[in-house]
Amino acid sequence: MTTVQTDERRHDLDALRVFCFGTLIIYHSSLVYGAKSWWIHSSDTSTLIDLIALGSHPWRMSLLFFISGLVTASLLKKRSVAEIRRVRTTQLLLPFVLGVLLVVPPQIYVSPYNPRPDLSYWEFWTSYFISNLRLEHMWFLAYLWVYIFVWSVAHPVIMRRWPGLSATLAAHLRGKGLFLAPIAFLSFLRVSLYPTFHETLVITTDFYSHAVYCSMFMAGSLLVNERSFWREVDGQRWISLCTAAMSLSALAALFVLIPREEMSEALIGVARIIRSTFQWSAILTLLAFAGRLASCPNRIIKHLNGSIMTYYIVHQTVIVLAAYHFAQAGLLDIYSFIPIILITAFICVLVAEVTSLVASYLTPIVRGIARGEREVQKPPSEAV
Template identity: 30%
Template structure:
């Protein structure tokens, strides 16, 4: 089966945007984050809101696409074991080693943690509650911060594995066939309806807290798009339809975002249930239209073996694990130095990229570090090159 280069490229681009997004969280006005710069911008809210509504949906959809390809040629038990190893080990290592600088910096900035990182770690590893509001997750004694995605993805993997026999029976094949047969406006609109229903039913009752146990609104959204990715898979008809509709879905996504933005900007905070449901429905339609546009354009433009793609494909996981701790650490160091509104974000962004690059180059060369950052063991090169047929088959 030919490798889908567009999916590899789209994954790399999606996580690059995530790094840029988290850098910008330092500077967007009225949005809380672990640290905030004095150089805040209300103008930044518009592009941040534009990306915020679909950025994690896209990542979970790509995760579902990856599951579709990983399951080919692998037993279900082996798939679950391998995914658990590649998700839980980096999650555990990241929570214990990479993430702690974030609650430390936030706690010191909030005046609720005494300076001194070693003393903080000795207290942190006791996993007991901290003073209220010290940092995100203070009540649990620790936090996974940006690594919540790994925990959610692992749970979705287990739930998916349990449901897979249903997806493969007659009912599941009919459902997949119905989705694969969608064309035109049906493909653009119908998959958005479950997202809208989930928001209407669940968002009033469950806040987006990152609490795995009580985050049922986001679970409904993210697991749905995760399944969409799996069902989308390598169906050539669906992908060609997404390519055909790419201009239409892009225009629709931009129009829906404008409509959604007008509603949340011009309407008062307290609105009737009917108006609130309309806002959430417009948001869901925007999310799915944006995803369709991204998938269509990426398949049209990115499905080719770019020279940078093998390196970027490997770099995604370590960069994801490292980036937010580097952002927070660099900001913690330079905010007191009072750089200007141009120099400061430039230092944060360039420092984060440089730090991720250097650390990744070290990680990829050290066998014991590779699995801690989600990388597979480095293949041992044979003394003689493999025959061409075998080389292709193991790619």
């Protein structure tokens, strides 16, 4: 049964984080062979490959932000809001900066979208740094920091003015309300905001994504300790599983049978509602079954969870570079899909392990230096 572990780590959430970030490697690799253009795109495409995105993209990032809200609010047991904001800023800022400056540029440089392919990499990087910085997949870190800041401002106000808001929200998410209210909300956003704003992944213009992801983050922060919600999620697990399976089947059928350009506006609206249904029911299903199947400590999950941010930062650039070299060798076809996934996973593991070793070596040195500075700064004792 899904439980709220108030005095210990939520191992189910660790497992879900690893699962979500792990599927990103498969998802981004599939974009090389999908119908839409990407950084590196194979001429050998497959409609079946596009079903990977159809079946994983609607729920993955929403679930990650929901989990981030859960984890952030759970830290209140040991830290103040200001401390949480400071710690999370430290955790997110350095990877974000390094990612934007060092990890993103190679993707652009080897892609057909490089505006100056005649430049050396150093000349390209200098131009990129001066005038063309891009977030790319680092958008997740930037958005997460923004939502943590919003939460840090909103949480004290909510606790002061609406102390029962969490319990009220959980009370409404019972029975049919567990499905109808969130699906109606997500459908409204998908039908009203998405046609105008789309998903830009540009932090200043991505109004639809902010509406979805910030809502998910805040919902997670409110529901983390609401036992009635978690009992309801567990109790409705088979309904959520069936709903997810049926809505995904409907989406897949529409995608395969009717080309997007031939869909009427009414059918597009229906598809968006079905997508929102799949989005929320898949999230509920994963939360419920993770609570049952991954509620105990697992050494592999624990190890991967400690390195998962490194995997996230590195993986997309590795995929693009691997696909680029396959293309240069004339081997970028559908049969290279699995090899690219395996190469990416291997390099992510390698980078994560090396990073962990370096960090374990440097941390005692940094602490020793800091301790020495504090001792030097202590005023001398007065003579007796």
